[in-house]
Amino acid sequence: MKKFNILFSFLLGLVLTYAQQTPAPIQTEAFTIEGATAHLGNGKVIENSLLMFADGKLSFVGDARTRIARQGKVIQASGMHVYPGFIAPGKSLGLVEINAVRASDDQDELGGMIPHVRSIIAYNAESQVVESLRPNGVLLSQITPKGGRISGTSSIVQLDAWNWEDALVKEDDGVHLNWPNSFRRGRWWLGEPRGFQPNKQYADQVEEVANFMTESAAYGKGPSSIQNPAMEAMQKLFNGSGKLYIYADGEREIIDAVTTAKATGIKEVVLVGGYQAVGVADLLKKHQVPVLVQSTHSLPRSEDHDYDYAYKLPRLLVDAGLLVGLQNASASNFQTRNLPFYAGQVVGQGLDKEVALQLISGNTAKILGIDSNYGTLEVGKSATLFISKGDALDMRGNQLTHAFIDGRLISLESHQTELWKRYEGKYQRQ
Known part of the structure; x- marks a missing residue:
């Protein structure tokens, strides 16, 4: 019985920790998201938006036609949507x-x-x-x-x-x-x-x-x-x-x-x-x-x-x-x-x-x-946000391409996405 309990605890530990993604490191590179429809979380929308953030904070939220130098890595997100986390x-x-x-x-x-x-x-x-x-x-x-x-x-x-x-x-x-x-x-x-x-x-x-x-x-x-x-x-x-x-x-x-x-x-x-x-x-x-x-x-x-x-x-x-x-x-x-x-x-x-x-x-x-610090996309607040291919409130459109927490580019993989990709490949080959 004791051996069974030890084995059960070991297997449970494997289940609880399997597929956990390594947390993202602190943001060191600035990011710019250009061209997306930005839903600010306060009722406002910017159709052709420009968002920039560094050191975990939003430094610019406005129109993409604004003449301002883009910072760091630029993500072209035309046709996509940006939301606060x-x-x-x-x-x-x-x-x-x-x-x-x-x-x-x-x-x-x-x-x-x-x-x-x-x-x-x-x-x-x-x-x-x-x-x-x-x-x-x-x-x-x-x-x-x-x-x-x-x-x-x-x-x-x-x-x-x-x-x-x-x-x-x-x-x-x-x-x-x-x-x-x-x-x-x-x-x-x-x-x-x-x-x-x-x-x-x-x-x-x-x-x-x-x-x-x-x-x-x-x-x-x-x-x-x-x-x-x-x-x-x-x-x-x-x-x-x-x-x-x-x-x-x-x-x-x-x-x-x-x-x-x-x-x-x-x-x-x-x-x-x-x-x-x-x-x-x-x-x-x-x-x-x-x-x-x-x-x-x-x-x-x-x-x-x-x-x-x-x-x-x-x-x-x-x-x-x-x-x-x-x-x-x-x-x-x-x-x-x-x-x-x-x-x-x-x-x-x-x-x-x-x-x-x-x-x-x-x-x-x-x-x-x-x-x-959270909840809306505003200058000075945390860069906790994500980019979706479509409407994030619709399960057909909620398809994330990038997600950031405090400016850190985080993994969107999980045990479920790994299984999805694994079996999608299996059945597509048949």
Whole structure:
């Protein structure tokens, strides 16, 4: 049995590290991209663009007809498109490799209120899942713990690194709270009716969360002889250096969550999910609460909703005047690579294409607090961008030729692209 376990661990190690591409070195040569249609991520488009960057920063973003000396290596991209690197928030990328293999799953910890659990130290930069995102233009992500009432603290990374220290973009950016549900599914195996029914413990669960917030606020206002790591981790929410990400969907839950957080002195709140957020849009605008929409490809949860309610929810929230981003809530991290196509689907629901692009670039950067350096193509910001042969929000057009993170020309190869090329050659020869 011991020999079997050793062999299994060895094989698992091979699976988890196979085909990992060597991270790109620091940019030493300037680059110029000329002739492409540049989608800046802030709603603006430059049809015949000129972008130049050196030392990891954009030095020029403008019209290709501008009389200015081209820098370094010139990439002629006429007929192609340039985009800022897409950002995937609220994902457990690098924390779980194979859901069915417990040894590769480090996305949650024991305990209900554990804001002091930091996801970043468990992040595996050499994950096969992580490298599979880059060929679709997803170049940054918020690495988020899961489970429990307060899951822990997330951090933001770029997706081409040797280790978590190299990957780090913003450390311990926020705490993640799963708000209680006022309704729950009936446990039919215990003889309860099927379907949803009121959660009789909802008031007690809300009080438990509110008390923890209140105690954490009081803990930070005075000296304590006893150090409490959980309450220490909450202090970033009260001094404004971190955000509280609240996962809630119903109107009652959203109202209770936002009002409770604000009443206890939490500075910045982000709503994740927000299935019924349209009905409480005024409250969210009052408290400047942005929304990261989940599960746009899903059936309506209420018979009162349109059949395509989930599909058009991002547009409804944008129309209501809220700051909106997309968070693909699929159980599989591999599906995060489809994030651009979720944004493209919203275009089919009536949202302008450049506004839809902002849902996974400029808007998400603002929500995560990294917009000073990422999310849009502007002079002085990070040269984290990619070139696509066609429309990156359409799976038929999303074909990357180059991708850069902080000016570094990164590999677009992955285990999947290697298999594709291997078998494409096999069957083309037959």
